[in-house]
Amino acid sequence: MTARPDPNAFALDRFLAHQERKDLLRFVACGSVDHGKSTLIGRLLYGADVLFEDQRAALAAESRKHGTQASEFDYSLLLDGLAAEREQNITIDVAYRFFATERRKFIVADTPGHEQYTRNMATGASTADLALVLVSAEAGLTRQTKRHAMILATVDVRHLVVAVNKMDLVGWSQDAFRTIEAEFRAFAAAIGVNEIACIPLSARRGDNVVAASPNMDWYGGPTLLAYLEDVPVAAQSRRQTFRMPIQLVNRPSPQFRGYSGRIAGGEVFPGMPVTILPSGQISSVDRIVTYDGDLERAAAGQSVTITLADQIDASRGDVIAALAAPPAVVDRLTARVVWMGKDALAPGRSYLIKAATATAKANVEPAIEVFDLDTGDSAPADRLFINDIGDCVLTLDRPLALDPYADSKETGSFILIDPESFDTVGMGLVQGTAGERQQHGRLRRALRWIVGAASAGARKRSSSRESRLRSIVKAISWRGTGSVDTFIVTFIVTGNYTFAGSVALTEIATKVMLYYFHERVWSLIPWGR
Amino acid sequence: MHGTSGQVAEYELAAAPARQATGRLTHLQQLEAESIAIIREAVAEADNPVLLYSIGKDSSVLLHLALKAFYPGKPPFPLLHIDTTWKFREMIAFRDARARELGLDLIVHTNQDGLQRGINPISHGSALHTDVMKTQALRQALDSHHFDVALGGARRDEERSRAKERVFSLRNAQHRWDPKRQRPEPWQLYNGRKRPGESVRVFPLSNWTELDIWLCIHQERIPVVPLYFAASRPVVERHGELIMVDDERLPLLPGETPRLKTVRFRTLGCYPLTGAVESAAASVAEIIRETATTRFSERRGRVIDHDGAGAMERKKQDGYF
Ligand SMILES: Nc1nc2c(ncn2[C@@H]2O[C@H](COP(=O)(O)OP(=O)(O)O)[C@@H](O)[C@H]2O)c(=O)[nH]1
Numbered sequence: 092m093t094a095r096p097d098p099n100a101f102a103l104d105r106f107l108a109h110q111e112r113k114d115l116l117r118f119v120a121c122g123s124v125d126h127g128k129s130t131l132i133g134r135l136l137y138g139a140d141v142l143f144e145d146q147r148a149a150l151a152a153e154s155r156k157h158g159t160q161a162s163e164f165d166y167s168l169l170l171d172g173l174a175a176e177r178e179q180n181i182t183i184d185v186a187y188r189f190f191a192t193e194r195r196k197f198i199v200a201d202t203p204g205h206e207q208y209t210r211n212m213a214t215g216a217s218t219a220d221l222a223l224v225l226v227s228a229e230a231g232l233t234r235q236t237k238r239h240a241m242i243l244a245t246v247d248v249r250h251l252v253v254a255v256n257k258m259d260l261v262g263w264s265q266d267a268f269r270t271i272e273a274e275f276r277a278f279a280a281a282i283g284v285n286e287i288a289c290i291p292l293s294a295r296r297g298d299n300v301v302a303a304s305p306n307m308d309w310y311g312g313p314t315l316l317a318y319l320e321d322v323p324v325a326a327q328s329r330r331q332t333f334r335m336p337i338q339l340v341n342r343p344s345p346q347f348r349g350y351s352g353r354i355a356g357g358e359v360f361p362g363m364p365v366t367i368l369p370s371g372q373i374s375s376v377d378r379i380v381t382y383d384g385d386l387e388r389a390a391a392g393q394s395v396t397i398t399l400a401d402q403i404d405a406s407r408g409d410v411i412a413a414l415a416a417p418p419a420v421v422d423r424l425t426a427r428v429v430w431m432g433k434d435a436l437a438p439g440r441s442y443l444i445k446a447a448t449a450t451a452k453a454n455v456e457p458a459i460e461v462f463d464l465d466t467g468d469s470a471p472a473d474r475l476f477i478n479d480i481g482d483c484v485l486t487l488d489r490p491l492a493l494d495p496y497a498d499s500k501e502t503g504s505f506i507l508i509d510p511e512s513f514d515t516v517g518m519g520l521v522q523g524t525a526g527e528r529q530q531h532g533r534l535r536r537a538l539r540w541i542v543g544a545a546s547a548g549a550r551k552r553s554s555s556r557e558s559r560l561r562s563i564v565k566a567i568s569w570r571g572t573g574s575v576d577t578f579i580v581t582f583i584v585t586g587n588y589t590f591a592g593s594v595a596l597t598e599i600a601t602k603v604m605l606y607y608f609h610e611r612v613w614s615l616i617p618w619g620r
Numbered sequence: 621m622h623g624t625s626g627q628v629a630e631y632e633l634a635a636a637p638a639r640q641a642t643g644r645l646t647h648l649q650q651l652e653a654e655s656i657a658i659i660r661e662a663v664a665e666a667d668n669p670v671l672l673y674s675i676g677k678d679s680s681v682l683l684h685l686a687l688k689a690f691y692p693g694k695p696p697f698p699l700l701h702i703d704t705t706w707k708f709r710e711m712i713a714f715r716d717a718r719a720r721e722l723g724l725d726l727i728v729h730t731n732q733d734g735l736q737r738g739i740n741p742i743s744h745g746s747a748l749h750t751d752v753m754k755t756q757a758l759r760q761a762l763d764s765h766h767f768d769v770a771l772g773g774a775r776r777d778e779e780r781s782r783a784k785e786r787v788f789s790l791r792n793a794q795h796r797w798d799p800k801r802q803r804p805e806p807w808q809l810y811n812g813r814k815r816p817g818e819s820v821r822v823f824p825l826s827n828w829t830e831l832d833i834w835l836c837i838h839q840e841r842i843p844v845v846p847l848y849f850a851a852s853r854p855v856v857e858r859h860g861e862l863i864m865v866d867d868e869r870l871p872l873l874p875g876e877t878p879r880l881k882t883v884r885f886r887t888l889g890c891y892p893l894t895g896a897v898e899s900a901a902a903s904v905a906e907i908i909r910e911t912a913t914t915r916f917s918e919r920r921g922r923v924i925d926h927d928g929a930g931a932m933e934r935k936k937q938d939g940y941f
Contacts, residue, residue, distance in 0.1 A: 103909055110835055110908075115647040184799070186783040187776050189829050196647040198827055201783075210804060217806035246806075324644065338660040343693030351689070353657040382691040392645050394656035396691070407664055431804055445809055448664070504807045513813035515803040 109193050116324055119200040119215040119248065122225025123235040127256040131225060131294035132201055135301070135316060136190050185215045194320050209464075209478040210431040212242050213518060217504070220324045221250035223315075224275075228267050228291070229260045232274055238464040240279060245427065245462075245480055246520070247496065250286040250322070251279065254315060259293045263306040282467060288322075290315050333357035333365070333413040334494070334502050336447035340406055341396050349380055349396035350405060355447065355501035357413060358390045359397070364414040367405045368492035373414060374401040391501075408449035410492040410502065418502055419524040422490040427462075427482050428475060432509060432516030435474035436483070442516065446505035449491050453507065456484040482522065496520035569606060574599045648835055651828055655682075656689040658787055658810070658824040659771065663689075663696060665812030666769035666820075670762075673699035673726070675711045676888045677844050678773030678825055681833050684842045685824065686771070687722070698725035700761055700770075704753035705730060706741055706890035708866050714845045727765070731757035741892045742871060749890070759795045762819065769812065771822045777829045787826050793817030830886075831911050838904045847885045850902045854878035861895030 122128040188199040200215030202208070216222060222243045226236055243251065253275055261267040272289040279287055290299055291310055298304030301316045313321065334355045341349040359365075363376045379386040380396040389395050397411060405411070412418055430436050436455060444453040461472035461481040475481045496503035507517035574595040581591035645653065659682075663669050671686060673679050686695040701715060719726035731739075734752040741749040762770060776782045786802050788810045803811050812820055825833070837844060855862045856876045863870070865878045870892055872878070883896035884907075901910045 103905055106912065107835075107838070107905070107908065110648075110831075113647045114644055115650050184784045184802075185804075187827065188783060189777050189827070191829070191831070196829075196832075214804040214806045218808060338657065339664045341690060341693050343690075347692060349692075351660055353653060380692065382688040392650060392653055394653040394660075394689070429806075443813070445811065447809075448661070500807060504809065506804075506806065506809045506811060508811055508813060513811070513815060514801070515805075515811045518804065518806040518809075 113191070113194060113196055114324065115196050115198065116221070116319065116322070117198045117200070117219050118221045118223055118252075118319070119202060119212070119219040119243075120223045120225070121202050121212055121215070121239045121243075122254075122256075123227070123230070123233045123239075126225045126227040126230065127294040128201070128225045131223075131254060131256060131292075131300065131315075132188060132199060134294050134297060135199075136188060185211045192316070192320055197319065209238070209242060209480070210429055210518075212239060213246055213429040213480075216243055216246045216248050217500070217518065219248050221252060221322065222248045224251055224253045226253060226255050226271055226275070227257045227260075228255050228264075228271065229257050231271055232278070234465065236275075237278060240275075240284065241282060241464045241467065242429075242480070244282045244284050245429070247500070249284065251284060251288075252315070252318060252322075253287060253289045254294075255289060255291045256294050258291045258298065258304075258307065259296055263291075263304075265307070265309045268310075288312075288318060290318065331357055332416040333359045333363065333411075334418060334499070335359070335395075335397065335411045336449065336502065337405060337407055337409045337411065338448050347398070349398045350411060351394075351396045352411075352448065353394045354389060354391050356391050356499050358388060359395075359413075360388045361385075365399070365411050366414045366417050367399075367403055368410045368412055368417060369420045369490040370405070370409070371420070372401075372403050372405070374399040374403050376400070408447075410447065410449075412492065418492045418494045418499075420490045420492050421524040422487045423484065424487070424493065424521055425482060425484050425523040426505075426519040427480065427496075427522055428507070428517050428519045430475040430477055430479045430481070430517050432507075432514065433477060434509075434516075435476050436481075436507075436517060437474040441510060443508040443510055444485065444487065444491075444505050444519075445508060446491055446493060446521075447502055451491055452488040452510075453485040454488075456486060459483045485519075493521050493524060495522065495524070570599050570602050573602070648832065648839065651832060652685065652688075652836070654808070654827065655685050655824040657808075658822065659686055659689040661810050662769050662771055662788070662812065662820070662822040662824070665810075668765070668767050669697040669769040669771065670700045670727075670765070670767040671695065671697055672758075672770050672772040673701050673715070674773065674888075675701065675707070675715045675845060676773070677833055677837065677848060678775065678828075680842050680844050681828075681836050682771065682773040682825060683718075683722075684836075684840060694722075695724065697771075698727050700727045700729065700765075700767070702754055702757045702761065703728050703730045704741075704749070704757070704890050705735065706749075706753075706869075706892060708845075708847055708864070708888060708891045708894075710847050711845055711888055714843075718843065727761070729757055729761035731760060740869075741890050742869075746893050749893075762795065767819070768814065769820050769822060771824060773825050774823045775828050775830075775833075776823075776826050785823065785826065787823055788812055789821045789823065790814065791819045791821060795819065831908070834904060834908045834911055838908060845888060847888060848907065850882050850884040850899045850906075852880045853883050853896065855881050855883060855896055862898070863894075864891055864896055866891040 120128055120132055184203065186201045188201055190197050190199075200219060202212040202215040224236065224239060224243075226232060240251070253272070255268050255271050258264075258268065268289070268291040275289065276287060279285070290312060291307055292299035292304070292315060294300060298306055299310070299314045301314060303314055304310070312318075334357060335350075335352045336355060337350045338352045341347070341351050359376055359379065361376050361378060364373070365376055366373050377398045377400045379389050380398060386395065399405075410418060428436065436459070438455050438457040438459065441452055441454045444451050459472050459475060459481055460469040460483075461475060461479055462469050464480065469482065472481060475483070492502070494502040503521040505519045505521070506515050507519060508514070509516045577598055578591050578595040581594050582588050585591060671683065673683065683699070686697075690696065699719060703712075715726070731753050734756065737752075739749055739752045761767075774782060774785070776785060784799075786805055787808075788803065788805065789797060790801055790803060791797055792801075805811075812822075814820055828836075836842065854865045856865060856870075856872065856878050857863075858873070858876070862881065862883055864883070865872075881896075881898060882900060884899045884901060885894060885896055888894060899910060901907045
């Protein structure tokens with residue numbers, strides 16, 4: 092479990108191989124003030140052995156000076172970064188901490204517990220794979236705990252670990268733990284969060300943090316660190332179809348025009364038919380260029396440079412997306428907003444909206460609803476104040492390509508920027524794409540999809556994949572031949588040519604479809620090529 | 621630059637496919653992709669960007685990622701080095717060779733006023749020297765070239781006050797950092813807008829640790845200054861630090877005689893302010909082993925941090941990187 096191997100017994104290749112295979116888990120830590128969050132994170136860092144000797148010596152000295160505990164180490168002092176905060180003894184901003192074990196690197200977003208800091212928690216949670224929620228066994232669930240869970244649900248953190256802390260103060264009582272666990276589960280289920288683990292521990296004493304507790308035999312589960320090491324993390328992105336917002340156009344010479352960006356969802360390969368949004372131009376991927384050589388395939392999370400088969404006029408802010416399932420192009424949208432600005436969000440105000448790499452002007456329409464974090468209800472409101480969460484409708488001065496947040500955090504989120512101070516004043520989640528422009532009607536999209544697929548297929552350098560049009564034509568020609576056979580056989584057996592005809596026709600209709608889908612499924616299977 | 625014969629086998633190991641069976645990227649691949657995206661975003665939102673090149677290992681990784689970010693083109697910005705005139709000689713040689721090799725513009729700036737006043741780390745102490753020759757010098761250079769976005773290699777894990785630093789860190793016209801005006805960065809959506817006179821410091825390596833840096837140097841074979849590797853060097857022991865006698869400007873105190881010791885540096889800066897560590901690690905692989913097993917954090921060798929726990933925060937508010 093220790094992250095820091097013994098230097099003598101240290102096998103270098105094995106260590107390097109481990110490091111190579113290590114993955115990354117981001118989690119957000121939150122809890123009511125004084126429930127022990129700082130102590131717990133300090134303990135995790137200490138337990139995972141990332142604290143160095145000199146930091147430890149400085150900590151011991153500071154514990155004596157500022158510490159709230161008389162003689163022990165005050166682990167929480169490790170975490171309060173800014174002098175101003177140290178003096179006032181409060182944490183006022185998100186801090187990022189790092190530790191690693193042999194299997195994982197962890198990035199912890201440590202967020203403050205005071206309720207006026209909703210925005211910090213939402214920020215910390217926005218990139219988290221899971222959330223660590225601190226609850227003091229002595230104090231139980233508080234109003235703040237519930238508000239925190241609501242915020243986590245809002246930004247769609249689906250996996251929670253509840254650390255029931257200060258078990259030493261309730262005599263390590265299983266009943267006390269089970270009561271809190273049941274209450275939390277009931278509440279979480281009500282707000283739609285179902286993946287929950289509860290761990291009884293004592294941050295101050297270290298029970299069940301890194302080492303199993305000798306005081307709670309009744310608990311058979313993993314320690315907190317063991318749990319964090321083992322918990323499976325979801326794939327990089329939920330969105331399975333390809334999207335890449337263009338960050339910049341890379342034109343080192345007249346012969347090369349590449350589009351650089353980080354893939355927000357799905358996979359891409361040379362030959363793949365794509366559309367460039369919002370313009371709706373169609374092309375296919377020519378190369379996936381990286382410093383380490385061209386790629387045959389690239390997936391969500393990777394930073395690449397893509398060249399297209401056609402001369403296309405695309406620029407920063409455009410989205411390159413799979414032609415088969417592109418995002419909506421909208422100039423009006425409903426959004427859930429976490430407000431962070433000192434001045435309230437109000438109808439009629441305009442802001443700059445930055446979604447992925449695109450920027451536009453957004454105007455707030457009159458209907459605003461504010462979300463009550465205590466009851467989970469929404470009510471009409473005049474404006475949203477700092478740390479409010481609410482829904483509003485935004486009208487844009489130009490169309491943007493967006494997905495619903497529930498489908499894709501990467502292409503369904505945005506920030507609002509004050510047009511004068513340029514401060515980031517709001518974070519937003521796309522709920523609905525109210526103003527989808529008609530240029531992407533379903534029929535036209537379907538047509539483009541087939542045509543685009545055919546033209547892409549024609550250009551493809553390797554013919555290992557079947558184009559869709561080819562699949563359709565093959566399906567029809569095969570069925571045509573087959574159904575003539577069916578007609579003849581049926582006629583010979585029944586002697587009834589109308590009956591034979593209808594059997595053959597039905598067969599054509601259903602089997603063309605069946606064959607087509609069968610082909611498409613096979614075209615996705617690389618096996619045997 | 622750091623090739624030793626024993627490393628070949630390890631490189632082969634490093635070149636093995638590092639993608640997870642689950643389809644997830646490894647932590648290094650994720651860090652790299654994230655940093656490249658940050659570098660591109662900084663440049664896209666800048667009028668006149670620059671890369672602050674301190675010659676150290678973090679700068680070396682940052683520069684390497686910048687090469688990757690704009691491939692097949694070149695990074696569209698110059699490198700800026702603030703030369704206090706007290707850097708190790710090997711650093712300067714490495715800097716010049718590297719810029720030449722890559723064909724990148726290198727701007728070297730020294731605070732001429734400070735130089736004329738004879739400000740130096742030995743008689744004026746680390747705090748004043750750093751303020752005049754680094755902090756003020758950096759402001760002069762950024763102002764005179766009108767750079768509005770400066771990329772730097774600082775990491776959040778280096779020092780506690782950096783843990784809350786943003787990736788895009790806004791500075792006012794006086795280059796000051798105001799903790800209250802820092803912008804939230806949800807979903808890694810960075811806001812690079814600024815009013816006239818304001819500037820942004822961008823830290824693409826925010827989420828990297830010292831170990832990540834060395835793993836990347838190993839995997840990508842990034843050249844670094846040889847001072848990171850153990851060698852026999854003349855040092856004196858002063859206030860518990862091993863200070864290398866890099867040239868004749870270091871006055872020896874009574875009773876001090878330089879002794880040859882096998883040492884290396886975990887961070888690089890002005891040589892009279894940079895403590896060496898006794899170590900036999902002479903290759904990147906050995907450094908990785910040492911980093912993974914060491915008991916002392918890297919900033920220990922930096923004399924300027926001992927000015928007190930809030931020292932870095934004060935320097936940052938003044939515009940030090
Ligand atoms: N008895 C006991 N006290 C604890 C435990 N964990 C934290 N504390 C104390 O609770 C107080 C608040 O802890 P802190 O970590 O600062 O809480 P935060 O406000 O949530 O960061 C401090 O006095 C801690 O020493 C625990 O497991 N048992």
